Amino acid sequence: MTISPAVVIGTGLVGASVGCALTAAGHRVHLEDRSLSHARVAAGVGAGTLDPAVGTEVALVVVAVPPNALAPVIIDGLHRFPYATVTDVGSVKAGVLNALWDSDADVARYVGSHPMAGSQFSGPVTARADLFTDRTWVIAPHRKSAQAATDTVRELVRACRAQEVIMDVDVHDAAVARVSHLPHLMSVLMAGRLTEVPAEQLQLAGQGLRDVTRIAGSDPGLWQQILGANSGALLPELRAIQDQLGELIKAIEDDRAGRPEPARRNGQDGTGAGASELRPHLERGVAGTRRIPGKHGAAPVQYRRLVVEIPDTPGALSRLFAGVGQAGVNVEDIAIQHDPDRQLGYLSLAVDPDQADALSTAMTAAGWVVGEPDPSPDLPD
Numbered sequence: 001m002t003i004s005p006a007v008v009i010g011t012g013l014v015g016a017s018v019g020c021a022l023t024a025a026g027h028r029v030h031l032e033d034r035s036l037s038h039a040r041v042a043a044g045v046g047a048g049t050l051d052p053a054v055g056t057e058v059a060l061v062v063v064a065v066p067p068n069a070l071a072p073v074i075i076d077g078l079h080r081f082p083y084a085t086v087t088d089v090g091s092v093k094a095g096v097l098n099a100l101w102d103s104d105a106d107v108a109r110y111v112g113s114h115p116m117a118g119s120q121f122s123g124p125v126t127a128r129a130d131l132f133t134d135r136t137w138v139i140a141p142h143r144k145s146a147q148a149a150t151d152t153v154r155e156l157v158r159a160c161r162a163q164e165v166i167m168d169v170d171v172h173d174a175a176v177a178r179v180s181h182l183p184h185l186m187s188v189l190m191a192g193r194l195t196e197v198p199a200e201q202l203q204l205a206g207q208g209l210r211d212v213t214r215i216a217g218s219d220p221g222l223w224q225q226i227l228g229a230n231s232g233a234l235l236p237e238l239r240a241i242q243d244q245l246g247e248l249i250k251a252i253e254d255d256r257a258g259r260p261e262p263a264r265r266n267g268q269d270g271t272g273a274g275a276s277e278l279r280p281h282l283e284r285g286v287a288g289t290r291r292i293p294g295k296h297g298a299a300p301v302q303y304r305r306l307v308v309e310i311p312d313t314p315g316a317l318s319r320l321f322a323g324v325g326q327a328g329v330n331v332e333d334i335a336i337q338h339d340p341d342r343q344l345g346y347l348s349l350a351v352d353p354d355q356a357d358a359l360s361t362a363m364t365a366a367g368w369v370v371g372e373p374d375p376s377p378d379l380p381d
Ligand SMILES: NC(=O)C1=CN([C@@H]2O[C@H](COP(=O)(O)OP(=O)(O)OC[C@H]3O[C@@H](n4cnc5c(N)ncnc54)[C@H](O)[C@@H]3O)[C@@H](O)[C@H]2O)C=CC1
Pocket: 009, 010, 011, 012, 013, 014, 015, 032, 033, 034, 035, 038, 064, 065, 066, 067, 069, 070, 073, 089, 090, 091, 092, 114, 115, 116, 117, 118, 119, 120, 121, 122, 123, 124, 222, 226
């Protein structure tokens, strides 16, 4: 199954990253964008060439334009590249397919797809060849798609080093409402509250707030289109959150009402009925985090986090990683938190629980200050 030469239409973050990944894998990629400057930047970062493709030679077309532009650009691609498989990377799939049914295009050569990777940034400047490495990439064949077209898209996913998941269009849209679009809106609501927080209070912001609000920094124009295209699947999710927010408020109100006045003033633990109503919400949150699959879609893994103090001096990080490497421990995830008052940072290392004690001992022996964040709360069976 060949995917060369390929044409990428829309050379923003995702399109240029696809171009870079395919180019790095040895494929010839032609770039098109309605903004010539985007196409030029994409070519500059190694996504492909601005030379026009020969229409009849193209094997694969990847459409990476904003959601509202997807259907007409896909239809145009099916006409201009008569032997090519055409896919798109759009975040919502059903509306695009419906528009294709209503067109005169050769729908058999279209198989939609969706890499579950990206960022809060837009445009080709932040494109990366490794954006999709080890990330899930959904392929959504339909009742009229040719097997050869699906196989070609599978080859694209492999060339971008992603993990394919084959999924029905409607199931995909329901899934992204839950794992991508609702989380996006939660991030937006939280970040929006910050516009009312005085600057001196924002100085207290820690990593948790940054984690929760990162994706709220995404392009509102793009997200207006994504959310609009998936409103049918999104609305029940929003209503469920609305109900849960109501329950949460009630649990906290009951807790407050159940405390004697002196305890309330001193901020002591609640003893009223509300305290016990709040806990299930917190425990459900812990349970939810544990359901998120680990790398490569594997079963969720609970890592242990060690926190190592690092002096804010040149070379400290590389010495620390050299030490971890010598201990023979694989680091699954890292996060850095800076201490604004001391010349220090805190590096949180997520490691296999079976290796954590040995690493802690080795790092302490090498002179590092190693701690561990509070353990997770116990969960009911
Ligand atoms: N941003 C993200 O993290 C992810 C986005 N997606 C999907 O990928 C697609 C592209 O998103 P991004 O790369 O983030 O957007 P972007 O804004 O970085 O890039 C979009 C590009 O399409 C071009 N364009 C717009 N209309 C066009 C048209 N009619 N013909 C040719 N070029 C056109 C723009 O000039 C721009 O270069 C969207 O459909 C989005 O839903 C999928 C996965 C992740």
